[in-house]
Amino acid sequence: MDIPGLETVQGDFIAANNSLLTTLSSSTFSVITGTVLFQNLPFLTNLTLPNWISSGTLHFDTVPEPTVHDFQQNGQQVNNLIVRNTTFAFLAGLALQGAQMDTLEIVDNPFLQIVNLQMGNISQSATITGSSADLVVMLPNLTYAYELNILNGSQVVLPRLQAVNGGMSIGSIKSPNVSAPALTFVGGDLDISDCGLSELDMNQLVNVQGSVNLENNAQLADLSGLSTLSVVGGLTTLPSLRRVQGNALISSTQALNCSDISSTLVQGTYTCHAASTSSTASPLHHGLTGGAIGGIVVGIVVALAILAAGISILYRRQQRGGREAQQQQEQSRVVEDPVHEVGTQQRRRDPAEKDGNAIFEVPGKWPDRGELPGSQSQPNEGGPGKSRAPYHAMDVWDGVSGSKIHFDSVDQQQTGLLDAVAEMIPGSRFQASRRKYEVEDVGVATMCENANTTSALLQRLHELDEERSKDRLIFDMLEKTRVESIDLGPESKDKESLDLSQWPIVTTSHGRIAARLLVGADGANSPVRQFADIPSPGWDYNQHGVVATLDLDQQSTAQNLRTAYQRFLPTGPVALLPLPGNKASLVWSTTPQHAAKLKTLSRPDFTAAVNAAFRLMPVDISYMLSPTSTTSPTDELAWRENATPAASTGLPRNFPRIASVQEGSIASFPLRMRHADTYTGHRIALIGDAAHTIHPLAGQGLNLGLADAEYLAQRIAYGVDHGMDVGSCWTLDGYNSDRWAKNNAVIGVVDKLSKIYGVGSGPVVWGRSAGVEVLERLGTLKGWMMGAAAGVK
Incomplete structure (x- = not known):
């Protein structure tokens, strides 16, 4: 045929x-x-x-x-x-x-x-x-x-x-040699039995997650071919191991010195049928089996995602302290929206300590973000619900032209074609009929104190570890540990030693760790990025972010604030974000000179300046914060507000008055944009601020970091499922190509917005105001924008 x-x-x-x-x-x-x-x-x-x-x-x-x-x-x-x-x-x-x-x-x-x-x-x-x-x-x-x-x-x-994700079985092979010289990892059982072996060449094998079985190999008198094997998840009969997580049974028909294998390295029962008797080992401290991760919120999230995929990791929680650490936190104290991250000075105690109710300590008042709340409520008295504040709308307006836009959950739900058509026919019966299908208000976003977010994530991390570590080690956390250096490992000197020349070796205050994959979630000044020699170009904005925790006036806000507010001034945006207990979080982007002046003000004058930022014209605000001003902001606000109609500033109806600022809560940090040229290197992956920093005006910093964590965990899980090396370019290239492009688009849009709203007069102001007025009428487009900002569209 x-x-x-x-x-x-x-x-x-x-x-x-x-x-x-x-x-x-x-x-x-x-x-x-x-x-x-x-x-x-x-x-x-x-x-x-x-x-x-x-x-x-x-x-x-x-x-x-x-x-x-x-x-x-x-x-x-x-x-x-x-x-x-x-x-x-x-x-x-x-x-x-x-x-x-x-x-x-x-x-x-x-x-x-x-x-x-x-x-x-x-x-x-x-x-x-x-x-x-x-x-x-x-x-x-x-x-x-x-x-x-x-x-x-x-x-x-x-x-x-190099790697077998599941089991590996070789049996009934007549050759005196079985050779896999590059093999480093077996995810299941390793079974080499009933062979004519006299030599075994697996000198780079480090980790076997299951058992090791070398039965019925009568000619195999030397196990030097497994010289680097250090982790075994099941039963084994091999000498010179550094860890056995299950029970160890050593038996021989000939003379054998059982003391050659230390029983203290066996987690279960250690039994030797030869020159010595059985003994019971002491518990083994957890060690590295998969990768090393450092960071706080984003680092914990990627750790959780990787653990959920059933992959073993080591997580190093950052230790902060000293002047250098304080400088780093000054650069990272940013409020994100719709999920908020507030950087901390880490003066608080460890929220993962198992001493009573350290998890979810609920504040009686909202102090500086660098401290844990002063009061310690029982979980059933306050609970995590009282440590977060959902809000249901957002008002944004232009401080120069007064043009404004309102976002709420109704907009968020109108994303279909019929909604778009209805929006084009204002006042029509069709538009009215579409509104019958509006569902209940589900809220726009939620503010959550960083201390409680971190505590909840750490709690879940430990729960997942306990759920999945009954049979094998999956998670190790190094706390109060300082990374001293990151270097490449030594080259192999002979065929019996492991070649770590392309592995990152992390030297800590507690020892050295070789990482198959090192994930840098270690902030804008990332040591992991510096080790990988990855450039991170960008520029500094001529702005500082001023943050504080505010008490709202009880008369102007009868209940907890349910709307977030943001006003764009020529010097930068100022935002008021709800917190529980009739309080709010301030994020004010302004010039370095104004930021310095704000930090020197008394609490009453600072409160007056914040009220002025939302209620007065930009020229009035600039004068109040100028070095030449001789009148206190409190006095200036009193008469200037009476002379300024609310309509001229675009102030929303029901905007709350600020009553006071909480003592010790004021801080500032410089604003800058950085974007790494690549997110990956050999056995290196960067996420969060280590990969990119962004202007806080759109609240996207933490959202981008969480999306990084999610996608990286998916790529790692895919690599493991398909028998790939998790540190190889085959596994990591997809993460880099996907996330870099998406993050670059968001960073570009936010950067352009900051520049557009930095203009105080001329055609640019007219153009942006006209665009906002049109957008305000298109609920469908607003809904799409909200979904995109939340990372769900």
């Missing part, structure tokens, strides 16, 4: 159950999207497909070895390769180098002598069994596999294999 002219098959190609077919050829076949099946063709001796490139599945079942064939060397991509019940003697070529294959199944081929395939990655399973006792298995480019099982044969060669 010859099939001329056909190039592509959108589906399956099946040749089956034909006892007459001897020749099958096509000079034009190139792509078959589905399954290629050759089944039950007992006399097929000529198979010629010289231009075949790819197929979904290539399946041979009950066919002879073709005496003439021309297809294997040209194949480039096969998702699944199945060879069953054939008389093949050789299975070679298939030119799959660099490709990812889902399944490799070579079963019950009694005459098969050579398997030599070039794929680079097997994402599901590889099984080679039931072949000739003389079978030689060569997978020279295989780097990652999910499951790997090779049974029966004479030799196995895996020179580039």
